[in-house]
Amino acid sequence: MSYNVKLPAFEGPMDLLLHLIGKNEIDIYNIPIAIITQQYMDYLKIAGEFDLDITSDFLVMACTLLSIKARMLLPKKLVEIDMEEENDPRQELVERILEYKEYKERAGTFKEMELQQAKCFSRETNDLQLLKKFPPANPIGSLVVEDLIVTFNNILKKMEKRNLTVSLSREEITIQNKIDYIYFSLMDKPNGTSFLKLFSDKADKEEIIVTFLALLELIRRGIIIFEQNCLFEDIYIFLNQITEGDKENAYSFS
């Protein structure tokens, strides 16, 4: 089995298997395991020579194929003693291949939808306007970003006054993590939560800043809204009710 110089790079072992099955016009329900394994190993060898990236996933599949091939070579007598019923060693692999094939095809449909939807435009998102149109239930004082910044500075000063303990575990906190955390915390709090409650007691400066940035991003996207009873007091944040409605529709699956 020889390959052209233009060696296709595959997304992963499943992709490669599907390609081999298609290329050889193999019936998925009756895979000639020896042939497939041979071609698969041939590909890995050639890919190595061409310096293509063979990830460990490819090697795991190689082992799987070889193991299935070995089991198929075992004399039937031994097989019947060891197993309760006669299992086709290829069964599990076939199911996996079929499942992957199915999702690959579905992904193709989504690709078309993506391209189609990219041609349709709606009004640009203008978050501030949306906030004005749907004020929070208790609209005491509408905040502007300057208020937030002032309050944030005050909170930072308050935190600095506390004894800073050396934190031993250095976990990297990303803004995305904090965005998800804030969003998720708010999901079952219809009455919102306070800004200060977002931090653990041992929050260091980095965590506070990252949380604040996450908050700003969520506000910018119109996902949450905020209010403050008095200047320099704590800030309360809520999920924007519009997005909540979207979410309910988005998550009632089946």
Next chain:
Amino acid sequence: MPTLFPDDTKNIIEALLFVSNEPLSAKMLADIIGRSQEDIVLLLKDIKADCEREMRGFCLIEIAGGYSFVTRPEYASYVEKLVKPRLNTLTQAALETLTIIAYKQPITRSEIDEIRGVKSDSAVSTILERLLIYEVGRKDGPGRPILYGTTPAFLKYFGLKNIKELPTFNAHNITKDA
């Protein structure tokens, strides 16, 4: 509550849809205007028919749990001169990962890896960043792995009405489906 002539309601719906920067649900429209949801839906159908019959530059679609005016795809090249075009389209890996999450949510990263036969870490990061998926919670069991689900932005990205309206496929090939 001011009395409205029946004709006005349709115009009011149009006005609200025109100015809104998010899809509006029939319920929301009904609440704002003070008419029943059934009336609103009928009028929305009317508006949609009007736009199509008159071949307007925009049309009315149902998307992400609500209704929205969107420009006709035929005029995309012109609109793109005015509006920032969308981000790059998704890679094959990201698309496959997203498709799996859409149909199997909530699902963990390793469950996705099993189906794809490869590690999906970078694909998951990409679609997380794009806010197409988010962390729904954690699965019970060792390691308490993170569960992922799709967001409303996902619906908008692919032009879906709601998560129930995912394209259906013949499931006969998938023997492991729940």
